Amino acid sequence: MVSLLTVEGLSGLLFFGFIGITLAGAIIATSARSLIRSVAGLALCFLGVAGLYYYLNSPFVALMQILIYVGAVCVTIIFAVMLAESSELKQITSRNGLVGPLAFLASGILVFALAGLALKTEWRPALCMVNxxxxxxxxxxxxxxxxxxxxxxxxxxxxxxxxxxxxxxxxxxx
Amino acid sequence: MYVDPEIIRLLAFLVGVIAFAALNAAYLVWLERKEAAHIQRRIGPKEVGPFGLFQPLVDGIKLMTKQLIVPAGVDPVLFKIAPILVMVPAIMSFVTIPFGETLVARNLDIGLLAIFAFASVNVLGLLLGAWGSRNKYAVISAARVVSQNVAYEIPMLVTVVTLVMITGTMNLHTIVLQQQGGFWHWNIFNLSASPLMPVAFLIFFVCMLAETNRAPFDMAEAESELVAGAFTEYSGMGFGVFFMGEYANIVIGASMATILFLGGWDCPLGLFPGVLWFLIKMYFLIFTVIWIRWTFPRTTFYGLLNLSWKILIPISFFNLILTSAMLKVF
Incomplete structure (x- = not known):
């Protein structure tokens, strides 16, 4: 058990924090009613992913993720939404009652497959650093x-x- | 109980950096008021303490005791998150700025990139705040902020790329070390790498003014036409945090100009380098920024975009090509 007051312990905690941020951002992005909030969730998700890149030993990719996705892509999307969106929030109703359950089923299968793959694979640390x-x-x-x-x-x-x-x-x- | 000394060091730097940002925000407001007053032949704040030196403290207490009003009709989450989004990246940028030979919280290999990455989040905060306010002035201001930032980020990044080609590194500490030993070693006078280096510094400085929304490019919060731009609906410390973020960004911009072009903590005559020299250069640049604000009137919006797209971008690209040619030939 690593103590929380060491660098390793704190960084482990931060790692879980980044996973949480990524998931929370993704959920906000898909479930928010207002488009701007969705984009804010997307930005949060990108930040979390940038943090994960940092843990994968590629700070350059992490910072590029922030610079390009948060600083440029999200800003452009918000700008487009601000120019285009009418202030009334339209309720999206699905025409077919089957869409919801089918979507759940599809995403459930995907999660199950990915989780199975992640658990079955024998993870090995990289043998050497390329550069x-x-x-x-x-x-x-x-x-x-x-x-x-x-x-x-x-x-x-x-x-x-x-x-x-x-x-x-x-x-x-x- | 064992506590890693590295964690204590990081905590100390964190507290120091936040204190530095807050202190600067408070006293730059004082400096701005004093300087503006003297430029306009007034005296400025003088009642609270000697030379009005305690004025920022009193102002801070006033802002903190004010009620935080969340107007009906705003998007409460975005409205509250926006000031934080402006302030936090600014503080994170301070982490990698080397103030002195050993005075740096985290000496990142890609420190230059880190600062530009965090600086780009600033626009997002302003945009979300402006849209969340549901105010027409704020939305107009947000539209201006985006087009201004997109326009001025290009010449700024091209200039920085030119500089990275000369230095060959993005480590801010190494960039300063390369410029040690007197003002003729500084990048601004590095004429053998590119004869346009002073021009590059000028482009960087102008872009910094525009990126931090300072006059004559303060289209985003033009008081006389947009009330307070993106901050119109904010009261009390919500407004205060926006201003702290803005001044922190000015400090970061001036520090970057100092590090990239003016030799960081190096003494102009090559003697006794130290933190003091860094602070002198940085505060001189900040003084100039405020000086410019109270000297030049606000430009028009098209003037601002024309300056960037028709003058600054072509010159910075020409400088980039010239520098790469010079590096290849010599």
């Missing part, structure tokens, strides 16, 4: 091993930028 995940390592792998995916992602981003510009132009002419 320290510094900016230098990252740049080298982006421009050598993963240069193809890097180029493809930049093309996708370019298409998105040009596409949004075209859409905005079309809107302005009206």
């Amino acid at each position: 320290r995940g510094t900016v230098e390592n990252l740049g080298q792998s982006l421009l050598t091993t993963y240069s193809m995916s890097f180029e493809l992602i930049s093309v996708v981003l370019l298409v998105a930028v040009v596409g949004s510009l075209v859409l905005a132009r079309a809107g302005r002419d009206k």
Whole structure:
């Protein structure tokens, strides 16, 4: 039993905290009535995931998660919702009574399968550290091993930028 | 009972950092009022204590004794969570800022990234607060905050990327160590890496003004048109925490400019480096920020966006390309 007053004990506690934050955020995101609250839940969920990344020894990914998902994606979503949403909250009613039970069944099977997989797998710690995940390592792998995916992602981003510009132009002419 | 000394060290730094942020918020308000007064040929606060030095204490007590009103019609959860979301990331950013050779809570390898990651959460807090208030002024302010932050984050990050290419590290401690030994070693005068370094510093400083919503870029809380912008519905300490967060962000911005461009704790003449020099440079930058606020009028919203998209972004990209070419050639 590790004492709570050591670094290991506290970090173990924080680990469970991050799991809790992730789950709570996910539940808020899916069950909140107002869209903005859902996005707030999503941001909370992303923060929890960032914390888990930190525990997986990749602080770079963790901080990028905060910078991109919390700082950019969530802000963009809120901005879009603020411009688009009418203040009345629409009650979503499902047409078919079977939808609810079926959804529960599907998610239950998924949870069961994932939990079974997690429990049956023999977890081994990594044999060695590939690299320290510094900016230098990252740049080298982006421009050598993963240069193809890097180029493809930049093309996708370019298409998105040009596409949004075209859409905005079309809107302005009206 | 055994307590790990590392935990005690972290706790001490945590308390110190929160105290530093709160003290700065309180006394920067005092500095702002005094400086504004002298620029406008007034005296400023002078009744409470010598030179009005106890004014922030009295103001703090006043804010804390006020009732926290949650207006009917607001989203109570988002309304209450927003001030915390503005304040907490600011305090977390202080964790990795090296104030002196040994005075740093956690020397992260990617400290630079950590600060920008936490700074990006600040907008989320303002947005949620503004939307949660259900107030038209607040929503207009929120729309302005987002477009302003998106516009100014680009030149700021491009400038920082340029700097990271020169230093080759994101560790703030190492970045300062590289600039030791007199002002000619500082990154702002590192002309052999890029002749545009002073311009890069200027871009960084302007972007910092815009990111912290300071005049002449204070579109978000333009008092004369939007009451108090995103904070319109807040009373008492809810309002106070927003302001503490804002001043903490100014302190972080000035510290970042000091670390990245002005050599951190290094003495200009290369003698006796120490925390004192860091504080002198940081407070000089903060003084300049307040000076600018009371000298220049507020820009228009389009002027603000034009400045970023048509001037700052092209220059910062040019600097990026020039720096990479210089690094490759020399």
